[in-house]
Amino acid sequence: MTYIRSTFRHPALPKNELGYTVDYYEGSLSTLCAGCGHDSINAAIVEACWQLNIEPHKVAKLSGIGCSSKSPAYFLSNSHGFNSVHGRMPSVATGANLANRDLTYFGVSGDGDTASIGMGQFVHVVRRNLNMVYLVMNNGCYGLTKGQDSATADMGSKSKSGSVNLFEAIDLSSLAIELGATFVGQSFSGDKEQLIPLMKAAMKHRGFAFLNVISPCVTFNNNVGSTKSYDYVREHVQVTGTVDFAPMMHEITTSYEAGSVNDLLMHDGTEIRLHKLAKDWDPLDRISTINAMQKAKAKGEILTGLLYVNQDANDLHDVLSTTDKPLNSLPQSALCPGFEALEKFNASLR
Amino acid sequence: MISTKINDFVVRFANVNGTGSASANALFTKAVFRMGVPVTPKNIFPSNIQGLPTWYEVRVSEKGYLGRREGVDLMVAVNPQSMKKDYADVAAGGFFVYDSSKPLPPGYERTDITHLGIPMTELCNAQYSDARQRQLFKNIVYIGALATLFDIEFSVLEGLIGDQFKGKEKLIEPNITALNLGVEYVKQNFEYPLPLRVERRDLLGDKILFGGNSACALGAIFAGATVAAWYPITPSTSVVDAFAKYAAKYRVDPDTGKNNYAIVQAEDELAAIGMVMGACWNGARAFTATSGPGVSLMNEFLGLGYFAEVPSVLIDVQRTGPSTGMPTRTQQSDILLAAYASHGDTKHPLLFPATPKECFEMTADAFDLTERLQTPVIVMTDLDLGMNDHVTDPLTWDDSRQYDRGKVLSADQLDNIYSNGSAFNGKWGRYLDVDNDGIPYRTIGGTHPTRGAFVTRGSSRDEYGVYTEDGAAYQRNVDRLLRKWETAKELVPPPVFYSAPRLGDADAEKAETRPVGSVRDGVIFFGTSTDSSLEALELLEAGGITLDAMRPRAFPFGKAFREFVDAHERIFVIEQNRDAQFRSLIMIELGTDASKLISVLNYDGMPITADNIFRQIRDRV
Numbered sequence: 001m002t003y004i005r006s007t008f009r010h011p012a013l014p015k016n017e018l019g020y021t022v023d024y025y026e027g028s029l030s031t032l033c034a035g036c037g038h039d040s041i042n043a044a045i046v047e048a049c050w051q052l053n054i055e056p057h058k059v060a061k062l063s064g065i066g067c068s069s070k071s072p073a074y075f076l077s078n079s080h081g082f083n084s085v086h087g088r089m090p091s092v093a094t095g096a097n098l099a100n101r102d103l104t105y106f107g108v109s110g111d112g113d114t115a116s117i118g119m120g121q122f123v124h125v126v127r128r129n130l131n132m133v134y135l136v137m138n139n140g141c142y143g144l145t146k147g148q149d150s151a152t153a154d155m156g157s158k159s160k161s162g163s164v165n166l167f168e169a170i171d172l173s174s175l176a177i178e179l180g181a182t183f184v185g186q187s188f189s190g191d192k193e194q195l196i197p198l199m200k201a202a203m204k205h206r207g208f209a210f211l212n213v214i215s216p217c218v219t220f221n222n223n224v225g226s227t228k229s230y231d232y233v234r235e236h237v238q239v240t241g242t243v244d245f246a247p248m249m250h251e252i253t254t255s256y257e258a259g260s261v262n263d264l265l266m267h268d269g270t271e272i273r274l275h276k277l278a279k280d281w282d283p284l285d286r287i288s289t290i291n292a293m294q295k296a297k298a299k300g301e302i303l304t305g306l307l308y309v310n311q312d313a314n315d316l317h318d319v320l321s322t323t324d325k326p327l328n329s330l331p332q333s334a335l336c337p338g339f340e341a342l343e344k345f346n347a348s349l350r
Numbered sequence: 351m352i353s354t355k356i357n358d359f360v361v362r363f364a365n366v367n368g369t370g371s372a373s374a375n376a377l378f379t380k381a382v383f384r385m386g387v388p389v390t391p392k393n394i395f396p397s398n399i400q401g402l403p404t405w406y407e408v409r410v411s412e413k414g415y416l417g418r419r420e421g422v423d424l425m426v427a428v429n430p431q432s433m434k435k436d437y438a439d440v441a442a443g444g445f446f447v448y449d450s451s452k453p454l455p456p457g458y459e460r461t462d463i464t465h466l467g468i469p470m471t472e473l474c475n476a477q478y479s480d481a482r483q484r485q486l487f488k489n490i491v492y493i494g495a496l497a498t499l500f501d502i503e504f505s506v507l508e509g510l511i512g513d514q515f516k517g518k519e520k521l522i523e524p525n526i527t528a529l530n531l532g533v534e535y536v537k538q539n540f541e542y543p544l545p546l547r548v549e550r551r552d553l554l555g556d557k558i559l560f561g562g563n564s565a566c567a568l569g570a571i572f573a574g575a576t577v578a579a580w581y582p583i584t585p586s587t588s589v590v591d592a593f594a595k596y597a598a599k600y601r602v603d604p605d606t607g608k609n610n611y612a613i614v615q616a617e618d619e620l621a622a623i624g625m626v627m628g629a630c631w632n633g634a635r636a637f638t639a640t641s642g643p644g645v646s647l648m649n650e651f652l653g654l655g656y657f658a659e660v661p662s663v664l665i666d667v668q669r670t671g672p673s674t675g676m677p678t679r680t681q682q683s684d685i686l687l688a689a690y691a692s693h694g695d696t697k698h699p700l701l702f703p704a705t706p707k708e709c710f711e712m713t714a715d716a717f718d719l720t721e722r723l724q725t726p727v728i729v730m731t732d733l734d735l736g737m738n739d740h741v742t743d744p745l746t747w748d749d750s751r752q753y754d755r756g757k758v759l760s761a762d763q764l765d766n767i768y769s770n771g772s773a774f775n776g777k778w779g780r781y782l783d784v785d786n787d788g789i790p791y792r793t794i795g796g797t798h799p800t801r802g803a804f805v806t807r808g809s810s811r812d813e814y815g816v817y818t819e820d821g822a823a824y825q826r827n828v829d830r831l832l833r834k835w836e837t838a839k840e841l842v843p844p845p846v847f848y849s850a851p852r853l854g855d856a857d858a859e860k861a862e863t864r865p866v867g868s869v870r871d872g873v874i875f876f877g878t879s880t881d882s883s884l885e886a887l888e889l890l891e892a893g894g895i896t897l898d899a900m901r902p903r904a905f906p907f908g909k910a911f912r913e914f915v916d917a918h919e920r921i922f923v924i925e926q927n928r929d930a931q932f933r934s935l936i937m938i939e940l941g942t943d944a945s946k947l948i949s950v951l952n953y954d955g956m957p958i959t960a961d962n963i964f965r966q967i968r969d970r971v
C-alpha cells in the first residue's frame with residue numbers, strides 16, 4: 001500500500017486539449033492492496049479520461065459495494081461519486097442518468113456486486129440500453145469479504161485456501177451480448193495498452209457499454225490453480241492471442257499488428273478503428289461474436305478486445321422520448337401546470 | 351315497519367369480479383353526488399381478475415358522515431356465489447334487489463325485509479343480441495331501477511352518461527336504453543320511490559369526488575416530479591398509472607413533443623427506490639409508490655438515503671400484510687416499518703393524509719420536505735384512501751409558491767465560499783452544519799469544474815465527505831442527524847385539533863380549536879380513521895362523553911403534539927392494525943406511559959366504522 005503520494009509534478013508534464021495535466025484526473029489515494037488489479041484499472045481510467053479531454057465534473061462515478069466499488073474515490077476527484085448499495089449501482093445510475101442526460105456515467109462494479117447480488121439489476125440495465133459505461137473488475141472472488149468464490153469463478157478453479165469451485169461460472173460478457181448490450185469489451189487489468197482505448201471507445205459509445213476486465217485479487221485469488229491469477233490470465237491471453245480487437249481512437253497508435261481495418265463513426269463524430277485479426281468474427285455482427293465466444297470458451301481461452309458493438313440502438317432516453325434538456329434543469333414553469341389548470345381539473349371531478 | 355330514510359342509508363352491490371360492474375356502480379355514486387348529497391363509496395374486492403365475489407358499498411349521508419357505517423339498507427345481489435351471505439347481511443327493514451330471471455331458491459324467505467326481483471338477464475337478453483352487451487348492460491339496468499326506487503333524477507344519470515362517453519357518442523344511446531329498461535320495470539311492478547330516498551340538496555358546495563392515488567399523482571405533477579420509478583403492486587399501482595396519464599396531459603413539451611418526465615417500470619422495488627435516489631442525488635425530483643412488501647424490499651436503500659442524506663419521496667399505499675395476505679384490503683399497518691425502516695439508527699419523516707385533498711397537498715409538500723431535509727420522506731396513505739373515491743374539498747395551488755429545493759449550492763455560491771470565506775471558513779464540507787439546524791449544504795454533479803465534488807457514501811466519512819472510519823466522526827455525524835430530526839419536527843405539517851360538539855370536517859382549515867386541557871380525556875387518530883372517528887366522537891358526545899381530539903398529520907411529533915398528550919389524563923389511540931403501532935410510536939418518541947394510551951383497533955381489512963369506535967370507547971370510559 002502506498003500511502004504517501006509524491007506531490008512533485010514534472011513541470012513538463014504534457015497537457016491535454018483542455019490544458020490539464022493527467023494529475024487533474026486523479027482521485028484520492030487508494031487503500032486497496034498493493035498490486036491489486038483494480039488499481040491498474042483506475043489508473044487506466046485516469047489516463048483514458050485525460051486522453052479524451054473530458055471535463056471531470058461532467059462525469060458521474062457510480063459503484064456498488066466491494067473493493068472494486070471503492071474505486072470511484074480513486075479517480076477523478078472533481079467528479080461527483082456515489083458508492084451506493086451492494087449490487088444496486090445500475091438502478092442508481094439509471095435514476096441519475098434520467099435526471100441529467102448531459103453527464104457521462106461511469107459505473108464500477110465487482111463480479112460479486114454484478115453477478116450475484118446485483119444480477120437482477122445488471123440484466124435490466126443492459127436491456128434498457130442505459131447510456132453508461134459499466135465496468136466490472138472481475139477477480140473471481142469477493143475481495144472485501146475475504147476471498148469467497150464469486151459466480152464468475154471458473155469451475156475447477158482453486159482458491160487460496162485450496163477449495164475447488166464446483167459451480168459453473170457466469171460469463172458476464174456473453175450474457176450481456178445475449179441480453180442486447182450494444183457495446184461489450186473484455187480486457188485485463190495488466191494490459192493498459194488495450195484497456196485505455198477500449199475505455200475511451202466505451203465512453204464515446206451512446207448506449208450501454210459493458211467492460212468485463214479481469215483484475216486479479218493478489219490477496220485472495222492469485223494462487224496457483226486459480227484461473228483469475230496474473231500468471232494464468234497472462235498465459236491464456238497470450239496463448240489465444242486474441243487481444244486484437246481493441247478499438248482505436250484514430251489519433252492513437254498502438255503496437256497491435258495491423259490487419260483488416262474497419263473505421264466506425266461514433267455519435268459525436270469521433271472514430272474508432274477496429275483492427276480485425278480473426279477470421280469469421282465481425283464485432284459488428286452479434287451472431288459471429290457469440291460463435292467466437294463459444295469457441296473460445298470450449299478451448300479455455302480468454303478473448304479480449306472489443307467483442308461487439310452496435311451503434312444504432314436507441315438508448316433509454318430515446319425510448320422514453322424524454323426532452324433533450326436535462327430533466328434536473330427544467331424550471332418550475334415547465335413543470336407545474338398551475339392554478340388555472342387545477343381549477344379545470346376540479347371541475348371535471350364534480 | 352319500514353321507516354323513511356331520506357339521504358341516510360347504505361347500499362351494497364354484490365357483483366362478480368370482472369363483469370363490468372365497477373363503472374356502473376361508480377355511476378350510482380356520482381349520481382348521488384350530483385344530487386348534492388354527501389356520499390362515500392368503498393370497493394371491497396378480491397385479489398383476482400375475474401370470477402370471485404366483489405362488493406361496492408355506498409353510504410349516503412345527509413349529515414356528511416363520510417366513514418363506513420355498519421348495516422346494509424339495500425342490497426343489490428347479482429352474484430349467486432355470495433347471495434346467501436348477502437341476503438343475511440341486509441338489515442331488518444331493508445331491501446333485497448336480485449335478478450328474478452330465475453326464481454329465488456328455497457331459503458330466501460325473510461319476512462323482515464322487502465324483496466325486489468328485477469328480471470335483469472331476461473330484460474337484457476330481449477334487448478341485446480351480443481353476449482358481452484347482455485352482461486354489461488345488466489349492471490346499467492339495475493342502476494336505472496335504483497334511480498327510480500330512490501327517486502334520483504333521471505336527467506342526472508343522462509348527464510353522467512353523456513360526460514362518460516364524450517367522444518364516443520355511439521355508446522350513449524344503448525346505455526340510456528339500458529337505464530330505461532330498469533326504470534320502466536320498476537314503474538310497472540313496484541311502488542316507488544322507496545322509503546329510502548335521495549332528495550336533492552346543496553350540501554356539497556364546490557367539493558369534488560376524487561381518489562387518493564390519483565390525488566398523490568397529481569401532487570407529484572404539480573410539485574415538479576420528473577422521474578417516477580415503480581414496480582406494480584396493489585393498491586399503489588394506480589398512483590403511477592395516474593401520474594402517466596397526467597404527465598401525458600401536462601408535461602409534454604409543446605414545441606418538441608418530447609416528455610418533460612420519465613417513467614420507468616423497474617425490475618423490482620429495490621431498483622425502483624434506487625432509481626429514485628439516483629435521480630434525486632442528481633438534482634431531479636423523483637418518487638416511487640408501493641405498498642408494504644415493496645417497503646420491505648426498499649429498506650436497505652432507505653437506510654442509505656438517511657445516512658447519505660439523499661432526498662426521495664416514497665408513497666406507501668398500505669394494505670393488509672404480505673402478498674398472500676389480503677392485498678386488496680386496507681390497513682394502517684406499515685407505521686413502524688416505515689418510521690424506522692432500515693439498518694442502524696434510522697428514522698424517517700412520515701406524512702399522514704386523511705383526504706384526497708391532503709394526498710395532493712402532502713405529496714407536493716413531500717418533495718419540498720425531502721429536499722429541505724435531505725432525507726427520504728414517506729407519504730402514508732392506504733387502500734381505502736387510495737383506491738376509493740371520496741368527497742373532498744377542491745384542490746388548490748398557490749401560483750406564487752416556489753419549490754423549496756433546499757440547501758443546494760450553485761457554482762457562484764461555491765465560488766463565494768472559497769473566495770470570501772463565509773460561514774464555511776473558506777472550505778465547503780458536504781456534512782458541515784453551518785446553520786446549526788442539522789441540515790448541511792449539498793452540491794449536484796456537473797455544477798462546478800473544481801468545487802463541490804465528493805463521493806457520496808453511507809456514514810464512513812467526516813464533515814468534508816472524506817473517507818474515515820473514526821468513531822468520533824461517526825458519532826458527530828449521527829448526532830447532527832438528530833439535530834436535523836429536531837428541525838424536521840417543526841417543518842412537517844402540524845396536527846389538527848378538533849373540539850366537540852360539532853367536530854365537523856376532516857378538512858384541516860375548518861377544524862375548530864378550543865383550549866386544550868379543558869376536557870380530561872383525548873383521542874388521537876390519523877389518515878383514513880378520521881371520518882369514522884369524528885362521527886364516533888359525535889355519537890359519544892350525544893351520549894355524554896366529551897373528548898378532545900387530535901389528528902397528527904406527520905411524524906416526527908412536534909411541540910403541539912406533545913402538549914396535547916401531556917394535557918390529557920387518558921388518550922384513546924385509534925388505528926387500523928393489530929399491534930397498536932402508532933401508540934408504540936408515541937411511547938417510543940415521547941416516552942409516554944403505556945397505561946395512559948388506550949388502543950382502539952380495527953384490523954379485519956375493512957375500513958374502520960364509527961359504530962366500532964363508539965362501542966370500544968364507550969365500553970372503556
Ligand SMILES: Cc1ncc(C[n+]2csc(CCOP(=O)(O)OP(=O)(O)O)c2C)c(N)n1
Nearest residue numbers: 066067068086110111112113141142143144
Ligand atoms: C447487502 C449486503 N450484503 C453483503 C455485503 C458484504 N459485502 C461487501 S463487499 C461483498 C462482495 C464484493 O465482491 P465483489 O463485488 O466481487 O468486489 P471485490 O471486493 O471482489 O472487488 C460483500 C458480500 C454488503 N455490503 N451488503
Ligand code: SF4
Nearest residue numbers: 033036067143217218
Ligand atoms: S482484497 Fe483483493 S480485491 Fe480487495 S484490494 Fe486486496 S487485492 Fe484488491
Ligand SMILES: [Mg+2]
Nearest residue numbers: 110111112141
Ligand atoms: Mg470480486
